[in-house]
Amino acid sequence: MKLLVSALATCFALALAKTSTCATSLQDKAGGSLCAVRKAPADLVKLHRQLAAGRSEIKRRGNETTAQLPMINVDVYLHSVGSSKKSDAYLSNDTITKQMDVLNENFKPAGFKFNLKNATWTVKDEWSSVFYNRDSMYRKLHKGGYSTLNIYFVELVDPLGSAGGSSEPTEDGKSRRPVDDGCTILGTTVPGGSHPNWNMGKTLVHEVGHWLGLLHTFSDKCDDKDHKGDFVSDTPASKEAASGCPTKQDSCPDQEGLDPVHNHMDYSDE
DSSP states (O other), X not given: OOOHHHHHHHHHHHTTBOXXXXXXXXXXXXXXXXXXXXSOOHHHHHHHHHHHHHHHHHHHXXXXXXXXXXXXXXXXXXXXXXSSTTSTTSOOHHHHHHHHHHHHHHHXXXXXXXXXXXXXXXXXXXXXXXXXXXXXXXXXXXXXXXXXXXXXXXXXXXXTOOSEEEOOOOTTSOOSOGGXXXXXXXXXXXXXXXXXXXXXXXXXXXXXXXHTTOOOTTTTTTSOTTTTTTSOTTSOOOSSOOOSOOTTOOXXXXXXXXXXXXXXXXXXXX
């Protein structure tokens, strides 16, 4: 079972803030969006509300603690699936190492370590570039259980041109479809990749955030002044996903702070 509550509790401390600046938007030219996760499951949102309320009460009582939690180790199986060995999704060992380094660098402050157990390479066009053939790919390549992260690099995530997608945990820590538990990532988004907007390997960071239970920063929009956005107390509220790098954007002017465009769980460019 995925350690959802532990994941949320530790990830909240990080809020996945980007350390890099973002570049000028090429969104209109490139098309597509960062993430195929459109709306979080209702029970996951409910859990976020409950956790946020609990943290607010702890803060009110002055019982906050700075005690360091033990590191959570996650086994990873990475699958490169391309239409040919020259495909952007057919990753080299060096690229895989760099991608895993980016993942671990960004989650280390939250107490997570991702350990690559094995990598596979598959040449199969109908898996890499045809969205509706994914079930057979997942059934063939998926390894481990709910506590194991499977990552699939492909040439097409979905017909909308998304850069990545992920399953999300439910209230009991399990995804709704065990066969496709994991993250599916566009091969051009790896460190040094050819994607014009996202090419530093942080698309995977965003999707693994979803896999662990994190929401988009704009999930609750401007509706809830107590919990706002992603239910993380130090994340400013935002009404919508950012495009490019609008550092002065303030889509919720009645609430504190500018939009969190440097947060990994937004859509802004790397």
